[in-house]
Amino acid sequence: MVFAQNMAQWHLLMWVVPALLAVLCSAVGKHLSRPVLLALCLSGVSWPLLQALSAGVWFLWGGGQATPPLTLDVPGGQGLFALVFALDGMSNWAVALASALSLLALVQALDITRFWIGRHRYYALVLLVGASANLLFTARSMLAVLFGWEAVALAGTFAAGFWEPEEGRARTGLRWLVFQHIGTVCLVVVWLVHEAAPLLAAILLVCACAIRLGLPPFHGWVPEHSRSPSSALALVHSVASLLAGIYLLQKSWSLLVPVSWIVHLLYALGGAAVLAGVLAAWLPGRPATALAWLFVAAGGLLTMVQAAGDAAAVRLLLTGLAPALAGAVLSLGGVVDWLESRDVPRGTPPGRALVWLVAALAGSLAIFPAISALALGRALLAFPAGTMTWVGVAAAGLFLVAAGRVLAGLAGTLAADLAQRNRAPARHGGLLGAGWLAAGAGPLLGLALLVSHSFSGQIFGGGKGLAWGVALGAGLVLGWLSGWFSSGPSWKPAMAGRLVGRAASSGLVLGELVVRLPVVLLRMVGVLVWRLVGDFLLDTVLVGTAVGTIEGVGAVTRLIQNGRVQRYAFVLLVLVLVLVMVLRG
Amino acid sequence: MAEHDLTVIMLVAVPVLGALFTSLCPAQSRRAARLIGLLSSLTTLGIWVYLRLVLPPRGLLIGIHATWVESLGVSCFLALDAPGLLLAGLVAVVVTAAMAATRRQDEDARRSVLLLLLAEGGMLGVVTAWDLLLFVIFWEVTLVPFFFLMGPGPERRNVSAATRLLVTSVSSSVLLWVGIMVVVVQAGRPFTFDLQVLGQRLAGTGLAGWAWLFVPAFLMRLAVVPLHTWLPVAVAGVPTSAAMLLVGAVVPLGGYGLWHVLHGLSPMHYFELAPWLTWLGVITALAGGMAALVQRDLKRLLAYAFISQSGLILCGLATATAHSAVWPLLLSMGLTASGLFLFSGVICAARGSQRILDMGGLWRSHPFFSGLAFAAVASVAAIPGTLGFVGVVGVLQELSGKVLLAACLAAAGVVMAGMVVLWAYRFVLGGSHIPAVWSHQRWPLRRQVVVLFVLAVLLLASGVMPGLAAAPAAVSARVATLVGQAGAPR
Secondary structure, three states: OHHHHHHHHOOOHHHHHHHHHHHHHHHHHHHOOHHHHHHHHHHHHHHHHHHHHHHHHHHHHOOOOEOOOEEOOOOOOOHHHOOEEOOEHHHHHHHHHHHHHHHHHHHHHHHHOOOOOOHHHHHHHHHHHHHHHHHHHHEOOHHHHHHHHHHHHHHHHHHHOOOOOOOOOOOOOHHHHHHHHHHHHHHHHHHHHOOOOHHHHHHHHHHHHHHHHOOOOOOOOHHHHOOOOHHHHHHHHHHHHHHHHHHHHHHOHHHHOOOOOHHHHHHHHHHHHHHHHHHHOOOOOOHHHHHHHHHHHHHHHHHHHHHHOOHHHHHHHHHHHHHHHHHHHHHHHHHHHHHHOOOOOOOOOOHHHHHHHHHHHHHHHHHHHHHHHHHHHHHHHHOOOOHHHHHHHHHHHHHHHHHHHHHHHHHHHHHHHHHHHHOOOOHHHHHHHHHHHHHHHHHHHHHHHHHHHHHOOOOOOHHHHHHHHHHHHHHHHHHHHHHHHOOOOOOOOHHHHHHHHHHHHHHHHHHHHHHHHHHHHHHHHHHHHHHHHHHHHHHHHHHHHHHHHHHHHHHHHHHHHOOHHHHHHHHHHHHHHHHHHHHHO | OEEEOOHHHHHHHHHHHHHHHHHHOOOOOHHHHHHHHHHHHHHHHHHHHHHHHHOOOOOEEEEEEEEEEOOOOEEEEEEEOHHHHHHHHHHHHHHHHHHHHOOOOOOOHHHHHHHHHHHHHHHHHHHHEOEHHHHHHHHHHHHHHHHHHHOOOOEEOOEEHHHHHHHHHHHHHHHHHHHHHHHHHHOOOOOOOEHHHHHHHOOOOOOHHHHHHHHHHHHHHOOOOOOOOHHHHHHHHOOHHHHHHHHHHHHHHHHHHHHHHHHHHOHHHHHHOHHHHHHHHHHHHHHHHHHHHOOOEHHHHHHHHHHHHHHHHHHHHHOOOOOOOHHHHHHHHHHHHHHHHHHHHHHHHHHOOOEHHHOOOHHHHOHHHHHHHHHHHHHHOOOOOOHHHHHHHHHHHHHHOOOHHHHHHHHHHHHHHHHHHHHHHHHHHOOOOOHHHOOOOOOOOHHHHHHHHHHHHHHHHHHHOHHHHOOOHHHHHHHHHHHHHHOOOO
């Protein structure tokens, strides 16, 4: 227990170690052999995970509440610019989850990018995403929170755009960068005015979280971001977006609660995100884009559960959703990488790709119902009775059914592609999937029932919560089955797809408007300021007139000095004198 | 409380002497000229470091205070206060960086070094002059070297950048001269140009409306709307080292001059101007940000981004004290501008173009050099962990306590400019690298990388430890304690 307590008190190492290893990996990774590079990278993500798990022992069974705040003593680091860090149970959970997700992403990246040039810098960026997330979770002063918040966004930007697929356009991750910077500015303003203007602070806080989670209307960065590599996509959406956004929402809940209508705003934003995400996942496009929209929908669902007030249910749900969706992205990304790989000849048995696909199926089946559905069951009990309960049920059900269908549809389509490439009958893929369904569902549901008798009162909200969870889990399984058996080139139904497509497109148009309209208006004003005010009024009229006047005076002066004007002036003077004499005479 | 130290005079004298020695070098000896320039700037920096340790916690460090022209009341009064010391350090660092970053094969290196050293002498004179006549002389001398450095430059509507700079500067300086004469006469006999004495004599009556005569000269140098149009054209046409100095040192000195002269003469009237200066700063911040949005030329984009920062600086100056957050912001602007104009100058020269769309792929070809520039980019964007963030947040905090709307609008302008710079940086870094369109000569030079590294370290270290960039009161007290504990004599 002393060891566990020490692990908790050395919480600075949770982000210092991966950050240092990231710098080392970036600086000398090019010259290291592959085993050494692997060891370096895996150490960077494994250390905080092991440390968090050890510290968790102290928090769960050692009676630990939180470590004492640790202030970094730097010149000028007082008051507004104090850097304070600490670790409590919630932070430790966030660090553990973030580190686990980073480990998953890194393992997939190590495999996918093994022949790519400059991969050591990419691994360093993956480590940095984890390190900055851990910094955010252990921060206790506002400045430290801002450090972590911005660092996560920046690391995610560079990781997403590292393997720039569109030559010369450099757009992947750019909108994410701009959106997140605006979110950071919102947090800075909250920091400065939360005492003087609490209402403004609450609104800006919600905006910052909504931007990070990609809730409508701040979802304009999602489609563009889905062009990034699957490991970066999984990491950014699960750690940088979902986990960080929900963490900040929970940590700052005390600032939001005094404003009575904030809860309703969160319900509305969350519901809109669930609807928009689910609909957008149906649009034709890349598999990664559909999964990215599922992340948005998950963020909406979590926001609604947080608004209902059950923070523990939020954390439980996030623990289930984040690895499941991230795992699906990583697994399907591995399959897509194999399919698109040019140096694998046709007929080659899809060994590694099949492993990834099976992992995707297992992930979508095993983790989702075991934790997520049951956690949702508990969460639904927290919704206000009456209409809001049914709204929650509808949102949760819509999300689970759609998620199951989308995941299974994608997996089935890719299985068909694999089979076609290998010239094997497609039914082998279907049999494989059905086998996993039967093999996985039974024991898991049995396990859930067994657990419910022992812990239902503490974890899953009693028998009623369990009943909701089982019902929602059944919905997920039904959605999965419908997706799997209709998988193939036309796995999205034609008629329903067109209606759904129109509804989703209008939501995406709204997201585009939020992005483009302010930029267009500001650019118009910028052109006015630059051309009309700067170039014309100031340069041409003011400065140009002054310069013209000076040049005119200079020209006249030169004329006088060259002698001719002197003669003309002399003649003129003589004439004037003669005239005067004549007039006087 | 004031102390005397003749080293303050050396701060101004060393660059001038260095310029003199440079002028004595043979015209072909580029290496000797560069060496003298570098040694002079390093010596000046060393003197500044010494002065940082001896400046009293609160008060003035006087170099010389002697009568010069008794009948006119002109004195030779050179001294340093807390903000002046910070700005002197900025000038010393930026000039050293500019000297170190010049290319060895520049044909007119001797001329460039001579002019840069003269400019440094002028700028340090501005910071140390406490006699108004001396101040104005140094003020005017500062821009003359840049007029010659610009040379032919780019022309717009047949008006060269140098002429534009000259016209704008002279027309605003004329008002400054008039204002000073009026104030000297108003202060009564015997006439004096001593800033401290004038402030004491005007304590009862103040400046009245004459305060407005002083403002245009400083606003022009600070590149505040509507006197900002010279800056984007100027930086596009000067050599890299001159651009670093222009935006990194000359522009921040405009802000210092405003506070130094106006606040020194009449604090009462200075703070009466505060609402006007604040809203002018807000307009500048917004206009600069929006104009930066539409730029496709890298150097012009940076120029407008710094014009936006000038607006925020003006907002901070409106309510500044000797230990306000505006001084770290001025410091940040100077160091950031030096770093960014060095980076942009190097890559524009290597690419042969200043268009952002012509660049790309630097992350693959020059990852270390590009990565170092991120510190400066992050500082402009006020990303936490940089000196820019410390300055911006400090100024916004002070401003939000007085006019919340102005703080929000100014923040919006600065954020806009920062995001545009981030976009440009991301664009320059990403995409494909086509070696054929870039210079085949070795770039960047090793010393240019070292300079950028040093600037990045300064920006990041000051961002994490804000006390390094604060007005030296607390720092010098702490150093004095350490020195006392070590038993070393002062």
